[in-house]
Amino acid sequence: MHASQIRIDTVTVVAVGAVLALLSVVLVPWRWDAWKHRRTGRSLSTLVAVVAVVTACGLAVNSAGSFYPTLGSLLGTSPNPGEGTVADAGPDGRDLARTLATVGARAAAGHGSMLHLTVTGRRTGLTRDVDVYLPAGYTEPEWADFRFPVIEWIPHFPGEPRQVATLYGLPDLLDREIGAHRMPPTVVIVPDPNGEPRMAHDSECVDAVQGPADDTYLAADLRGWALSELRVRSDREGWAIAGWSSGGYCALNLASRHPQWYSVAVSMSGYDRAPQDVETGDLFHGRADIQHANDVTATLREHPSPLRMLVTADAAAGDEVAALGRLRAAVAPPAELTTWVLPASGHNLDAVRSDLPPVLAWLDAQLGNPVGRTDPPPGQATEGQILPWPLPDPGTPGSLHGTDAAV
Known part of the structure; x- marks a missing residue:
């Protein structure tokens, strides 16, 4: 058993932590005068009690919020990054053709x-884990000459890619929606937005000043790879x-910064501005122009584009509701904003799982269908093409800036 299999967000783990904390606290007065070496015994027992209480509280908060579902996620390591997948396609998907036999066998069962x-x-030169969902139709002969719409999740x-499968349950939901013809056959690309180690390393998917070019990797590099290796649509109407x-902030920010590539964005319980806290650090290092260019509200107000967005907020989450209000005030045609204030259920994975079906139903109404191979090749100008707006240069090697839109 490895760290990625050890769950730390269950009721059992929380209960065990609480019992151990209680026993540790009781031990302090009970043994206060009974230690052979009183000073050492008192000090150590008090220290153990404090650590146990803090750990128990941390486990309870973690369970309520599902922040670190496994010991592996807490430690910032992924000894089994392929968990939740059915095959490994190797570096840059070079073994993708070999995996298609498995994909075809599963497709026969829907x-x-x-x-x-x-x-x-x-x-960027960044190397990250990526999971790719191929719909059942991907290997079927009747779909051989079609390119599929894409959702980048x-x-x-x-989190990391495998958690979208194992904790969100997204593949099973996609199978159900596509199988019932409520959603077109869709390729879903799930990248790792942070890399390892994850502890205190929340990239917020931006091209950080003096940091990695995560925005460019997620928007340009991943798109370029997908257009080269997968049968996916190249037009913006084919990408959500x-x-x-x-991840909701990332989706809104990447779509509003690169409307030439995305036409649809969904933020589930996200926000509109990158935080500056212990986990995130200072992504902008005093560069007000870079910080402003990653403020979704400001971007939508100053660079309106034909994006269709769904933004949800938990009714009891003041920060989510406030962000939703700012977005409502900023959005104007040609952008379209749909907002849902959902019943209070907490910022946790149970809420995600309950909200995913209606979110997928909304996406179904926005996604285009698979198209024939006769659509324009990647990079070719198309009618109604949306041009990039000039991004400030963060000075990060490889990052997109100006109106550069090369993949």
Whole structure:
């Protein structure tokens, strides 16, 4: 058993932590005068009690919020990054053809397939784990000459691709929606937005000043790889981006910064501005222009584009509701904003799982269908093309800036 299999968010773990904390606290007065070496015994027993109480409280808070579902996520390591997938397609998906036999076998039973691979960015040089969901129709002969729409799904911090399958249950939901013809056959790309180690390393999917070019990797590098290796649509109407919590901010920010590539964005319980806290640190290092260019509200107000957005907020989460209000005030045509204030259920994975079906139903109404191979090739100008707006230069090697839109 490895760290990624050890759950630390269950009721049992919380109960055990609480019992141990209680026993540790009781031990202090009970043994206060009974220690052979009183000073040492008193000091150690008090220290153990304090650590046990803090740990028990941390486990309870973690369970309520599902922040670190496993010991592996807490430690910032992924000894089994392929968990939740059915095959490994290797570096840059070079073994993708080999996995198609597995994909085809699962398709015969009406199941799509989540594959694990790594992608090294052509611009940034970053290498990250990526999971790719291929719908059941991907290997069927009647779909051989079609390109599929794409949803890029950004995991929450400190999440990683495998958690979208194992904790969100997204592949099973996709199978159900696609199988019932409520959703077109769709390719879903789930990248790692942070890399390892994850502890105190929340990238917020931005091209950080003096940091990695995560925005460029997620928007340009991943798109370029997908257009090269997968049968996916190249037009912006064929691409949507979604996420929960920090992944929701990532989705809104990437779509509004790169409307030439995305037409649809979904933020589930996200926000509109990157925080500056212990986990995130200072992403902008005093560069007000870079910080402003990653403020979704400001971008939508100053660079309006034909984006269709769904933003949800928990009714009891003041920060989420406040962000939703700012977005409502900023959005104007040609952008379209749909907002849902959901019943209070907490910022946790149970809420995500209950909200996913209606979110997928909304996406179904926005996604285009698979199209024939006769659509314009990647990079070719198309009618109604949306041009990039000039991004400030963060000075990060490989990052997109100005009106550069090369993948």
